[in-house]
Amino acid sequence: MSLKDPKPEIMRLEELAQQVKLGDIKLPKFQRPFVWRQSDMLNLLDSIYKGYPIGSLLLWNSSQKLISERSILDLEIDTSLSDFYPTNYLLDGQQRLTTLCGALFWNGKEKSSSWNIVFDLLDEKFINGKDLVVDERFFPLNKLINTSDFIKQCMKFESSKSKDRLYRNAERLLKSIKDYKIAVVKIGDMTIEEVAPIFERINSTGRKLTIVDLMMAATWSNGFDLSNEIEKITEVANYLGFDDVDSSIILRSISASAGLGVNKDDIRKLRDKSPEALKVACDDTRKAIDKAVNFLKSEIGVYDFSFVPYGLQFTFLCEMFRLLDNVNLNNIEHIKQWFWFTSVTRYYGTSNTGQITQDLSTVRAFSSGKIERLFESKRIDISQLLFDKFNLRNATSTTFALLLNKENPSKTIFGEELDFSHNKIKNAKFYSSIFESQYEYSKLNISRVINPYSNELSIFEKIDSINWSSHLLPDDSHENLFSSSGESSELLFSKRCEYVASKISVLTSCEVTFNPGTYGVAFDGSEEEI
Numbered sequence: 001m002s003l004k005d006p007k008p009e010i011m012r013l014e015e016l017a018q019q020v021k022l023g024d025i026k027l028p029k030f031q032r033p034f035v036w037r038q039s040d041m042l043n044l045l046d047s048i049y050k051g052y053p054i055g056s057l058l059l060w061n062s063s064q065k066l067i068s069e070r071s072i073l074d075l076e077i078d079t080s081l082s083d084f085y086p087t088n089y090l091l092d093g094q095q096r097l098t099t100l101c102g103a104l105f106w107n108g109k110e111k112s113s114s115w116n117i118v119f120d121l122l123d124e125k126f127i128n129g130k131d132l133v134v135d136e137r138f139f140p141l142n143k144l145i146n147t148s149d150f151i152k153q154c155m156k157f158e159s160s161k162s163k164d165r166l167y168r169n170a171e172r173l174l175k176s177i178k179d180y181k182i183a184v185v186k187i188g189d190m191t192i193e194e195v196a197p198i199f200e201r202i203n204s205t206g207r208k209l210t211i212v213d214l215m216m217a218a219t220w221s222n223g224f225d226l227s228n229e230i231e232k233i234t235e236v237a238n239y240l241g242f243d244d245v246d247s248s249i250i251l252r253s254i255s256a257s258a259g260l261g262v263n264k265d266d267i268r269k270l271r272d273k274s275p276e277a278l279k280v281a282c283d284d285t286r287k288a289i290d291k292a293v294n295f296l297k298s299e300i301g302v303y304d305f306s307f308v309p310y311g312l313q314f315t316f317l318c319e320m321f322r323l324l325d326n327v328n329l330n331n332i333e334h335i336k337q338w339f340w341f342t343s344v345t346r347y348y349g350t351s352n353t354g355q356i357t358q359d360l361s362t363v364r365a366f367s368s369g370k371i372e373r374l375f376e377s378k379r380i381d382i383s384q385l386l387f388d389k390f391n392l393r394n395a396t397s398t399t400f401a402l403l404l405n406k407e408n409p410s411k412t413i414f415g416e417e418l419d420f421s422h423n424k425i426k427n428a429k430f431y432s433s434i435f436e437s438q439y440e441y442s443k444l445n446i447s448r449v450i451n452p453y454s455n456e457l458s459i460f461e462k463i464d465s466i467n468w469s470s471h472l473l474p475d476d477s478h479e480n481l482f483s484s485s486g487e488s489s490e491l492l493f494s495k496r497c498e499y500v501a502s503k504i505s506v507l508t509s510c511e512v513t514f515n516p517g518t519y520g521v522a523f524d525g526s527e528e529e530i
Helices: 013-022 038-049 094-104 147-159 163-178 192-202 211-218 226-239 247-257 264-272 275-300 311-323 329-344 353-367 383-387 395-406 477-481 486-508
Strands: 007-012 057-062 087-092 117-120 125-128 138-140 181-187 379-381 431-433 448-450 511-513
Touching: 007 013, 013 094, 013 163, 013 181, 038 094, 038 117, 038 125, 038 163, 057 192, 087 094, 147 163, 192 211, 211 226, 211 247, 211 264, 226 247, 226 275, 247 264, 247 275, 247 311, 275 311, 275 329, 311 329, 311 353, 329 395, 329 486, 383 395, 383 486, 395 448, 395 486, 486 511
Parallel strands: 057 181, 379 511
Antiparallel strands: 007 181, 057 087, 117 125, 117 138, 431 448
16 A cells, blocks of 8 residues: 555544644645534534544645644743654544534533533533533533543542432433544545645535635745735735735735746746745835835826726736836836736736746736837727627626726716726726617627716706716717717727727727627636646
8 A cells, every 4th residue: 555545444523632732733825724614523423423424534644844823812822843744634523623622622611612511411512611600510611631620520429419310311411422433534644736636526515626716825934924915915915905905816916926827837846945035035026016006006097906907917917027126217117018918908808827828928028128018019909898788797897997997087977076986996886888778789898988976978958067078078079979870880880999999009008900790709818826
């Protein structure tokens, strides 16, 4: 039998709980937090008392030093064995073993603790002890395992009329816990990547382990905790108004800051970096994100991360601002062109690892001054941007909304004041169609303007003093917009396409084309996940 072969054995539940408390069985950080309700905990203990099966446990015996829990709720775990390897990581059975460990080894300090569980010796049921008056019938589970504690607790029965029954059920309780045996399957010294699919398969929530989970576990040392570093970086982004930057996006930037790539295989190489090198990479990432967010807000008009069409754009912006020594008007202008080019062309909509690697090399060459451009100006087709159906879950609609937001209108086309909520909250309710619903193109991106109010856009009245260009509409739009003629709507549709195309040509420094015959087809793809 190889080291990797599973080895089933039968163990006493008390012994397993002791090993968790002593730190000999560790709960890896990629386990979900302890989430059982009190009723779940009491039902488990009742099953043990009655001898019902509670399922097997899965342990991973490994020499790898992974970050693990130091406490479970308010139950401290002994770390004196933390430096002894190989050790056992609990892959399946956390909620069950944690419940038993918490109840048996509760320190008794906080009466409101979830671990304050007692056994009613007369009714033979487990209950929470926080609201109970002191009574010898209620046996605290944290007085059960230690022999002297057990004897002292039982001595309180002497004055009770039911002492024989209390003694009998206390002994039965002790025996049910001490003698309960459970099947434990141990797997050998596999890599964390090999263990990940096993954990995903048996995890009751079906939660997949992400690359972030794996790297948090694999890079942990006494001098470095990736989860803490990502939290610090997230706090910087949150402070700047970017509340939803996913940890996987941050991890990509940390990998880039460490001199690695941003694909999964590249990120896994973080485990080979020293704690000192990882700390430097995280510090550099934090500074780069600060610069990237300020660029997006001041130069692009992005005030919330959800308006960044593709996560890779954010990753590459961070890398640019990490490496750029000389930030000047010329390179800022070109980075703006690159952002709009990659957005309107859906450049990262179908990205692959090879393309991402090449683009990262281009970003680094540009940032170090080896090349002058991130992309070459060319003819671009924006049909998909204009004629996708409006849906802010798609990158094309997000880009079109961002184009509208960038113009920063102070009023709607009806003259109503705008409070700029649309810049900070990505919500379809802020965008209405300028065409009546009978027209097929009323559902498309090209039909949208910023209008968070409930009024219909089909009213037929001319509004004076509207800055039409701030809504990406030509100046003579009122002649066609407030008309019941279908011919006028068709003309406005055509004019707006041309107007938006001319704006995008300026933003990207590219020649722009589009094909109205493609409207209504959803083209939008998605970038590769990590």
